[in-house]
Amino acid sequence: MTTQDDKKRAAAQAAMQFVKADTIVGVGTGSTVNYFIDALAEKQDLIKGAVSSSEASTQRLKNHGIEVFDLNEVGSFDIYVDGADEITEHKHMIKGGGAALTREKIVAAVAKTFICIIDDTKQVPILGKFPLPIEVIPLARSYVAREIVKLGGDPMYRQGVVTDNGNVIIDVFNLDILNPPELETTINQIVGVVCNGIFAHRGADIVITGTDNGAQISQ
């Protein structure tokens, strides 16, 4: 039987075909990306190094001996490989289940190509079943939550979580996200919001899905 972990691993290993020699690779965060980091480690002599979207991924890359560059030290680079919590056929995503959304969105913005690696449970017709993570300045937590209620969502403070940037996470339940780019913009305009987990203005370019029949690539 193919497990969810087998599917994540298959998607991550398939992403290696897009890694070019002598380049810097953008690396996301999460359990699927961890398989990608492990695959990258086996070919680390091929690449210059990585830019990372979280302290957790940085640590895993360094443990493998892969050099991690500061994003400010590098120009643009070819690929950013990351997972998702949900993705539609339009390649719009919800991300941030692991609280890394802000740095992920920044690193993704710099990359030429966003390669999303998922198992097939992440495919959805409409975003919103997975609660939408929003990174918020701590002082603004209650205010942002009240503004989210006005938009029709049910906000819940993610207790005990502090992001790599020193902020907090609000998860928003019960949203049917019919127009992801519009809601992404609307939420970003609430004062105190650092970033929200809708990745629609910069969606994925290539999606690699682990399935019962191996990895399938859509571009």
Ligand SMILES: O=C[C@H](O)[C@H](O)[C@H](O)COP(=O)(O)O
């Ligand atoms: O903040 C976390 C990231 O957005 C992850 O890429 C996302 O949560 C998917 O993680 P996983 O591969 O563990 O399901």
